[in-house]
Amino acid sequence: MKKRIFTAVLLLVVxxxxxxxxxxxxxxxxxxxxxxxPVVADDNTVTFKVHSPTAQTVAIxxxxxxxxxxLDLQKGDDNVxxxxxxxxxxxxxxxxxxxDGVSAIDPKNAHALRDGVRYASMLIVPGxxxxxxxxxxxxxxxxxxxxxxxxxxNLNRRMYVYTPPGYExxxxxxxxxxxxxGGGGDEDAWTSLGRTNYILDNLxxxxxxxxxIVVMTNGNAFQTSSLKTAPDAPVLxxxxxxxxSGLFEKSLVKDVIPFVEKTYRxxxxxxxxxxxxxxxxxxxxxxxxxxYPDVFGYIGVFSAGIWEGNTGLEEKFTALKNSGINLYWVGxxxxxxxxxxxxxxxxMLEQTGIEHEYHESAGGHTWANWRDxxxxxxxxxxK
Amino acid sequence: MKKRIFTAVLLLVVxxxxxxxxxxxxxxxxxxxxxxxPVVADDNTVTFKVHSPTAQTVAIxxxxxxxxxxLDLQKGDDNVxxxxxxxxxxxxxxxxxxxDGVSAIDPKNAHALRDGVRYASMLIVPGxxxxxxxxxxxxxxxxxxxxxxxxxxNLNRRMYVYTPPGYExxxxxxxxxxxxxGGGGDEDAWTSLGRTNYILDNLxxxxxxxxxIVVMTNGNAFQTSSLKTAPDAPVLxxxxxxxxSGLFEKSLVKDVIPFVEKTYRxxxxxxxxxxxxxxxxxxxxxxxxxxYPDVFGYIGVFSAGIWEGNTGLEEKFTALKNSGINLYWVGxxxxxxxxxxxxxxxxMLEQTGIEHEYHESAGGHTWANWRDxxxxxxxxxxK
Numbered sequence: 001m002k003k004r005i006f007t008a009v010l011l012l013v014v015x016x017x018x019x020x021x022x023x024x025x026x027x028x029x030x031x032x033x034x035x036x037x038p039v040v041a042d043d044n045t046v047t048f049k050v051h052s053p054t055a056q057t058v059a060i061x062x063x064x065x066x067x068x069x070x071l072d073l074q075k076g077d078d079n080v081x082x083x084x085x086x087x088x089x090x091x092x093x094x095x096x097x098x099x100d101g102v103s104a105i106d107p108k109n110a111h112a113l114r115d116g117v118r119y120a121s122m123l124i125v126p127g128x129x130x131x132x133x134x135x136x137x138x139x140x141x142x143x144x145x146x147x148x149x150x151x152x153x154n155l156n157r158r159m160y161v162y163t164p165p166g167y168e169x170x171x172x173x174x175x176x177x178x179x180x181x182g183g184g185g186d187e188d189a190w191t192s193l194g195r196t197n198y199i200l201d202n203l204x205x206x207x208x209x210x211x212x213i214v215v216m217t218n219g220n221a222f223q224t225s226s227l228k229t230a231p232d233a234p235v236l237x238x239x240x241x242x243x244x245s246g247l248f249e250k251s252l253v254k255d256v257i258p259f260v261e262k263t264y265r266x267x268x269x270x271x272x273x274x275x276x277x278x279x280x281x282x283x284x285x286x287x288x289x290x291x292y293p294d295v296f297g298y299i300g301v302f303s304a305g306i307w308e309g310n311t312g313l314e315e316k317f318t319a320l321k322n323s324g325i326n327l328y329w330v331g332x333x334x335x336x337x338x339x340x341x342x343x344x345x346x347x348m349l350e351q352t353g354i355e356h357e358y359h360e361s362a363g364g365h366t367w368a369n370w371r372d373x374x375x376x377x378x379x380x381x382x383k
Numbered sequence: 384m385k386k387r388i389f390t391a392v393l394l395l396v397v398x399x400x401x402x403x404x405x406x407x408x409x410x411x412x413x414x415x416x417x418x419x420x421p422v423v424a425d426d427n428t429v430t431f432k433v434h435s436p437t438a439q440t441v442a443i444x445x446x447x448x449x450x451x452x453x454l455d456l457q458k459g460d461d462n463v464x465x466x467x468x469x470x471x472x473x474x475x476x477x478x479x480x481x482x483d484g485v486s487a488i489d490p491k492n493a494h495a496l497r498d499g500v501r502y503a504s505m506l507i508v509p510g511x512x513x514x515x516x517x518x519x520x521x522x523x524x525x526x527x528x529x530x531x532x533x534x535x536x537n538l539n540r541r542m543y544v545y546t547p548p549g550y551e552x553x554x555x556x557x558x559x560x561x562x563x564x565g566g567g568g569d570e571d572a573w574t575s576l577g578r579t580n581y582i583l584d585n586l587x588x589x590x591x592x593x594x595x596i597v598v599m600t601n602g603n604a605f606q607t608s609s610l611k612t613a614p615d616a617p618v619l620x621x622x623x624x625x626x627x628s629g630l631f632e633k634s635l636v637k638d639v640i641p642f643v644e645k646t647y648r649x650x651x652x653x654x655x656x657x658x659x660x661x662x663x664x665x666x667x668x669x670x671x672x673x674x675y676p677d678v679f680g681y682i683g684v685f686s687a688g689i690w691e692g693n694t695g696l697e698e699k700f701t702a703l704k705n706s707g708i709n710l711y712w713v714g715x716x717x718x719x720x721x722x723x724x725x726x727x728x729x730x731m732l733e734q735t736g737i738e739h740e741y742h743e744s745a746g747g748h749t750w751a752n753w754r755d756x757x758x759x760x761x762x763x764x765x766k
Contacts, residue, residue, distance in 0.1 A: 032484075055483040056437040100438040101415075102480070104487035110500035110610050117493035119502070135611060137539065140530035145580075147523035156520065168646050197528075227493050228518060263551050 033078050037108040044087035044125055048095070050107065053079040055100050062095035062123070063366065064088055070098060090127025091368060092195070094120035113192050115367075116184035117227070131202065132375050133195035138205035139165030143197045147225075148259040152251040157218060158225035159187050159256065162197050163264065164204055164211035173265045175272035175382040176213045178252065178296075179374075180281030182303075186226040187218040193367045199375055208379045212274075215260055219277070219284055221247040249288040253295055269297075271326055274381045276300025278370045279338070283307065286345065290316035297326040300377045303333065303365050305341030306348060317352040327380055328356040331373040335364040416461050420491040427470035427508050431478070433490065436462040438483050445478035445506070446749065447471055453481060473510025474751065475578070477503035496575050498750075499567035500610070514585065515758050516578035521588035522548035526580045530608075531642040535634040540601060541608035542570050542639065545580050546647065547587055547594035556648045558655035558765040559596045561635065561679075562757075563664030565686075569609040570601040576750045582758055591762040595657075598643055602660070602667055604630040632671040636678055652680075654709055657764045659683025661753045662721070666690065669728065672708075673699035680709040683760045686716065686748055688724030689731060700735040710763055711739040714756040718747040 032051040039047045048060055050073065058081040059070035073081035094113055097104045105112050111122040124130050141164045150157050164174065179196060181189040190196045196214060203209035218225060221244040222233040234240050257273070260266060275296040277285040282304020289299050290313060306313060328349060332342040349356045359376060363369050420432040431443055433456065441464040442453035456464035477496055480487045488495050494505040507513050524547045533540050547557065562579060564572040573579045579597060586592035601608060604627040605616040617623050640656070643649060658679040660668040665687020672682050673696060689696060711732060715725040732739045742759060746752050 050485055052483045052485050054439040055485065056439070097485070099482040099485045099487065100435045102433055102435050102438065102482045102487060103490045104482065104485060105502060107486045107501075110497075112495075112497070112502055114493075114495070118490075119488060119495055135608065137614070140539070140541070142527050142529050144525050144527035146525050156523070158523070225518065231520070 033080055035080060035108070037106055038121075038123055040123075040125055044090065044127075045084050046086050046088055046123065046125065047082060047084045048073065048097075048106065049080050049082040050097055050099070051078075051080050052099065055081070057098070057100055059098040060085075060095055061098070063093045063120075063368065073097075086125075088125045090125045090129045092130060092133060092371070093123040093125070094193075094367075095123060096120050114188060115193055116186070116189075133198050133202075133371055135198055136202060136205075138201055140201050141165050141197060141204075142167065143191060146263075148256065150251045150255040152254050153221055153230075153247060155224050155230050157223075157251075159218060160191055160216040161260070161264070162191075162200060162214040162216070164200065164213070166211065167213075167265075171265070172211075173267045174211060174213045175267050175274070176215060176257075176260060176264075177274040177276070177298075177378070177381060178215050178217065178256070180217060180219050180275070180277030180284050182277070182279030182281050186220060186223065187216055188226045190216045194374065195371060196374060199371065200378065203375065203378055210382050212378075212382060213260070213264055213266065215256065217248075217252060217256055219248050219281055221251065246287060246291065249284050249291060252284075252288055253292045257295070270294060271297040272382060274298035274300070276302060276329075276374075276377055277304065278302040278373075279304055279365065290320055293320040293323040298329075298381050299325060299327065300329045300331070300373070301342075301345060302331050302370055302373045302377075303336050303338055303342070305330075305332075305338060305343070305345035307341055308344075313348060314352060317348050317354060321352050321354045325354070328354050329359070329377055329380065330356055331359040331361065331369070331376070333361050333363040333365065333369050335362075336369075337365060416463055418463060418491070420489055421504075421506055423506075423508055427473065427510075428467050429469050429471055429506065429508065430465060430467045431456065431480075431489065432463050432465040433480055433482070434461075434463050435482060438464070440481075440483055442481040443468075443478055444481070446476045446503075446751065456480075469508075471508045473508045473512045475513060475516060475754070476506040476508070477576075477750075478506060479503050497571060498576055499569070499572075516581050516585075516754055518581055519585060519588075521584055523584050524548050524580060524587075525550065526574060529646075531639065533634045533638040535637050536604055536613075536630060538607050538613050540606075540634075542601060543574055543599040544643070544647070545574075545583060545597040545599070547596070548584065549594065550596075550648075554648070555594075556650045557594060557596045558650050558657070559598060559640075559643060559647075560657040560659070560681075560761070560764060561598050561600065561639070563600065563602050563658070563660030563667050565660070565662030565664050569603060569606065570599055571609045573599045577757065578754060579757060582754065583761060586758065586761055593765050595761075595765060596643070596647055596649065598639065600631075600635060600639055602631050602664055604634065629670060629674065632667050632674060635667075635671055636675045640678070653677060653707075654680040655765060657681035657683070659685060659712075659757075659760055660687065661685040661756075662687050662748065673703055676703040676706040681712075681764050682708060682710065683712045683714070683756070684725075684728060685714050685753055685756045685760075686719050686721055686725070688713075688715075688721055688726070688728035690724055691727075696731060697735060700731050700737060704735050704737045708737070711737050712742070712760050712763065713739055714742040714744065714752070714759070716744050716746040716748065716752050718745075719752075720748060 035049050037049040058073040061070050073083040075081050106121040109121040112119050113122050141162050144161045146161050273296045275285050282301040415434040418432050422430045441456040444453050456466040458464050489504040492504040495502050496505050524545050527544045529544050530541050656679045665684040
């Protein structure tokens with residue numbers, strides 16, 4: 001049995017030892033039978049367990065299943081509910097239990113993720129395909145939460161900045177990759193679910209990607225930072241939400257880029273700036289690159305495209321083409337519900353003669369795809 | 384009703400809007416009646432709610448209650464369980480639901496915290512006493528996850544570094560405060576539960592604390608980073624855990640300090656170095672300052688002391704006194720289970736003639752106390 005991470009045994013010892021030395025664990029633990037969850041077996045089947053004497057139903061939804069699908073756990077004699085799934089492909093997943101219908105993270109799993117306002121437990125089925133986003137024994141870049149002034153939005157705002165291994169000790173200048181999250185997410189998303197810093201560490205160490213700075217902004221123009229609404233933001237409605245249209249993209253170009261280029265050792269010029277975004281962030285990428293065609297040389301649109309009714313773009317895409325770009329890369333899952341928008345973008349690129357690479361993957365609108373797209377896109381930058 | 388943070392309404396709109404524009408929210412949400420949880424009323428009573436048609440029991444434990452105590456929620460006609468508590472003092476709390484005995488974070492609350500291997504939902508009852516650890520509209524320092532080589536432990540390890548507002552744009556050198564977590568915690572603890580970066584932002588803006596760098600290490604010598612055990616670490620037992628004794632403290636002095644002083648603009652000398660730790664980290668502080676008496680000028684021991692059987696310290700404390708220190712500060716809750724250890728430390732300080740300040744607070748071994756101690760201790764540094 002290859003038991004994975006899941007430090008229950010380790011923890012018991014630490015708590016046992018540290019109780020005598022003053023343990024600092026304040027959140028209440030649960031009593032009950034001892035077991036680990038999840039446990040990945042040699043054949044990559046995965047067993048999930050949770051203890052409840054009185055629950056009527058216990059179910060699980062995992063990112064390897066369909067949206068909203070659940071699978072029931074079965075109750076054992078010891079009141080431990082369990083289910084075994086798979087074998088699963090070697091990759092990263094997230095899942096939730098539903099205890100009598102209430103969504104819960106796995107109490108035995110110390111690894112959780114936040115996606116917008118929701119939490120899920122993380123599962124890695126380790127193998128070749130998971131190595132790219134694991135914390136490996138390679139040089140690691142620095143990941144910083146940085147606050148900057150955005151005059152365009154009249155806000156002080158937070159973003160994440162990844163500087164590559166060696167940044168602090170070198171005098172070199174680096175190119176910058178601006179990486180945008182999707183709707184419902186925020187500036188945490190690309191490092192929490194997206195594992196961007198570890199993907200970059202691994203790509204750089206393998207010689208596949210060049211050392212670069214990655215800037216991960218908050219694309220919600222009504223927020224100062226994750227989950228924090230600006231003090232004077234209105235209660236959002238469909239109508240006034242639309243008033244924010246284009247504002248984030250403006251702040252990215254007018255506020256974020258000047259701040260980054262003043263604060264970090266950055267190579268100047270369009271050919272040293274890349275931008276990519278997923279879903280809503282793909283929309284932001286389309287807008288930022290058509291409204292400001294001279295800013296970004298490398299462009300990636302992940303699981304997005306041109307929304308229906310967004311007209312008058314042909315002239316802007318033509319201007320983008322004429323301004324000269326290094327790369328236009330488009331990725332979408334074949335089952336993604338944005339496929340029509342994606343196709344409108346591909347048509348527009350054809351129509352305006354913008355050379356582009358198109359990657360159609362399996363699957364839908366998922367972080368599994370976005371991590372993959374990042375790992376494919378980043379090695380193409382600044383070369 | 385002063386409704387707090389809790390972005391359910393906001394989120395619905397964002398998701399509604401972003402569905403038409405390609406929402407990126409992948410973690411499944413739940414169906415059911417619409418309500419917010421928690422809701423803080425004008426009188427600072429707090430109502431918690433969770434929806435379950437089939438649960439047999441729903442209970443809550445909050446950090447305002449005793450360890451292991453629970454309070455039952457009552458089921459309403461709409462299958463929404465609820466309970467109102469308080470009024471609570473204006474402060475920061477954490478809590479868990481127990482759905483048929485299974486620990487769960489509040490599915491309606493987007494703010495969760497990790498303490499070691501466990502998660503809890505966060506609650507702030509806003510007011511004067513909560514301002515110190517809130518994200519206020521003040522200049523914010525940068526919080527970075529930084530990896531460094533530790534030859535003493537033969538590991539590449541992670542820590543957090545807080546640089547104060549203005550660090551990036553100034554040429555100044557800063558003093559450094561090394562801040563250590565407790566047993567069961569790791570390098571995330573002082574920013575997740577401890578809110579150190581926001582406490583420092585607020586103290587510095589108010590002119591109460593001097594701008595300083597704060598370094599928050601991982602005190603578990605068998606880990607490379609939070610939840611990640613070193614590849615060649617043994618399965619821990621009470622016996623071999625003791626073999627790690629003193630190793631973290633050595634790596635702090637021999638590896639961390641040289642790295643920090645090489646990488647950041649740091650004022651040199653003992654009078655520009657502070658150290659404090661909570662619980663196990665208080666023990667680390669006692670060891671680091673007695674084993675290496677010439678390193679730290681400012682010393683804080685929070686909810687810790689001298690463990691029974693730790694003999695032969697008198698000579699070392701005398702050497703510490705003779706080396707000259709700027710401040711020795713001790714804090715402990717009157718109900719804390721480490722009170723005896725704390726008293727042994729106070730006796731030792733008396734006995735060896737080390738001038739010290741002692742702060743005995745209400746309460747026990749809690750983050751509420753540690754956040755307070757930090758807010759009291761940091762303003763005393765480097766003055």
